[in-house]
Amino acid sequence: MVSAGSLKTLKVPRSGLTNSGVVNVAEKLSSLTFLDLSYCCKIGPEAIQAIGKHCKSLREFCRNMHPLDVASVVSHDDEAYAIANTMPKLKRLEIAYHRVSTEGVLKILSCCVFLEFLELRGCWDVQLDNKFFKEKFPDMKVLGPRVIGFYDMINDWEDCCSDYFSDGSDYLAWEFFEDGVMGEFYEDEFEHGWDDNFYAENAVLDMEPHIWPPSP
Numbered sequence: 001m002v003s004a005g006s007l008k009t010l011k012v013p014r015s016g017l018t019n020s021g022v023v024n025v026a027e028k029l030s031s032l033t034f035l036d037l038s039y040c041c042k043i044g045p046e047a048i049q050a051i052g053k054h055c056k057s058l059r060e061f062c063r064n065m066h067p068l069d070v071a072s073v074v075s076h077d078d079e080a081y082a083i084a085n086t087m088p089k090l091k092r093l094e095i096a097y098h099r100v101s102t103e104g105v106l107k108i109l110s111c112c113v114f115l116e117f118l119e120l121r122g123c124w125d126v127q128l129d130n131k132f133f134k135e136k137f138p139d140m141k142v143l144g145p146r147v148i149g150f151y152d153m154i155n156d157w158e159d160c161c162s163d164y165f166s167d168g169s170d171y172l173a174w175e176f177f178e179d180g181v182m183g184e185f186y187e188d189e190f191e192h193g194w195d196d197n198f199y200a201e202n203a204v205l206d207m208e209p210h211i212w213p214p215s216p
Contacts, residue, residue, distance in 0.1 A: 004028040011036040013062075022047035026054040036062040038094070041069050045082040052086020061087060064096040067122060073099045080104030084111035094119035096144065102127045109137065120144030 004025070010032055017040050026047075029035075032055045037043065051058065061083070070076070076098040083093065084107040093112065096119050105126050109115070115137075120126055121144035133142045 006031055008032065009034040011062075013038040013040070015040055016042060017047070018042045019044060019046040023050040026050035029055055031055075031057055033057050034060040038062050038064040039066055039069065041065075045078040048079055048082040049086050052082065056089070058087055059090060060092040061090055062094040063098070064094050064119065065098055067097045070097055070099055075104075076100045077104040080108055084108045088112055089114055091115060092117040095123065096120070097122035099123075099125060101125050115140055117141045118143070121147045 005028060007029060008031060010029065011034075013036050017037070019042070022043055023046065029051070032051075035051065035055070035058060037047075037051075048063075051061075063079070063083075076095075077100055079098070080095070080100045081104065083090070083095075087093075088111050090112045091114050093108065093115060094117075100123050102125070105120065105123070105128060108118075116139070118140060120142060123145040126145045128145075130142075133140060
């Protein structure tokens with residue numbers, strides 16, 4: 001076992017973490033280089049700012065969301081600005097299905113100058129095309145904002161083989177897999193502090209695959 005201060009990788013997707021819980025422990029995670037807070041619906045810019053302020057070694061940040069969880073959200077630009085203002089050394093950022101605007105993404109791009117990979121799939125409000133990224137960021141790999149999945153391929157096939165396919169499905173069959181090894185994590189520790197010797201070097205939680213429905 002290693003102390004929280006030596007933890008490099010932390011994956012806690014779909015957890016019940018809150019802003020206050022993250023703020024209380026962020027300073028103990030100063031050595032993090034990879035953090036996954038995907039599908040954590042109870043946290044927001046306050047938690048992200050705390051992570052960015054204390055985790056200066058962070059290079060990869062996953063904050064993907066499920067489209068059903070963000071259906072009532074007006075904007076995630078406050079999170080985009082928090083990322084831009086506190087995580088300038090990021091090399092990889094995933095914010096799939098965020099209600100982020102073009103301005104929010106441009107803010108990230110202007111501040112996170114070391115980005116090599118940007119996940120924007122399902123960010124329908126972002127009006128930046130492939131031409132823009134190829135001209136401005138030729139070395140960056142960008143996915144999205146359009147989602148490409150199984151039924152996208154079917155739709156393409158229908159153009160040539162319409163006699164063999166029925167109408168398009170109402171569901172998106174693109175499956176999102178997170179890599180890593182199953183592990184165990186206790187959320188109460190995030191809320192009330194933890195024993196520095198409790199956590200292993202790579203903490204991982206719940207790596208089940210997901211099938212996402214399309215965003216409106």
